[in-house]
Amino acid sequence: MGGQGSGSWYRWDKKTTVEDCRVIDLNRMRKCGSIPTQGTRSGSWVWSDPETGEKLSSISYESNTLEHYNSYLRIHYTITNSQKKIDYKVRLERTRTNYGERLWFVCPATGKRVTKLYLPSGGDIFASRHAYRLPYASQSETAADRALRKKWKLVRKTGGDTYPVRPKGMHHKTYERLLAKFWQIEEECDAHLAGMLMRLGCRL
Secondary structure, three states: OOOOOOOHHHOOOOOOOHHHOEEEEHHHHHHOOOOOOOOEEEEEEEEEOOOOOOEEEEEEEEEEOOOOOOEEEEEEEEOOOOOOEEEEEEEEEEEEEOOEEEEEEEOOOOOOEEOEEEEOOOOOOOEOHHHHOOOOHHHOOOHHHHHHHHHHHHHHHHOOOOOOOOOOOOOHHHHHHHHHHHHHHHHHHHHHHHHHHHHOOOOO
């Protein structure tokens, strides 16, 4: 992926959606105290599997909001596949509201104010949804599409081909929960397929 302003921000895989990305949510970080109104914080931000609680990835961060016009969130992490080390600052801006001030991320790619930054698989930099031209899954998916996407996401997560396999180091109970989820989604996919065939006047 090219650097800022290179134009490659705008040629992302059209199949990638917001739901497929890692996301840094400014409001959530504010709520957790990771970005104070005025001060400094440092730590790590972790993404975990909502079903199993397994750690998927993490970044380290330092936030600094001491100076009104020089506030930022510094984030640094290593891209797993390439082992490339990434370290940069995302500028924070403030706007006046009826209840005080509001903080915004300034997208590193577009320069626009946003509250969420996304990192798709294969990307290097967290940027806005518009920079990557990321759609929401709900914008184009049917219920059957959503079921299939969830199914293959589970399979890919384990490194399987057509069926989830237990990755090395994964606890058996964790794998059993994941497998149960897979079969639940598989039944949902079968139901959608049966409904489609019935609409076409076919019989199973």
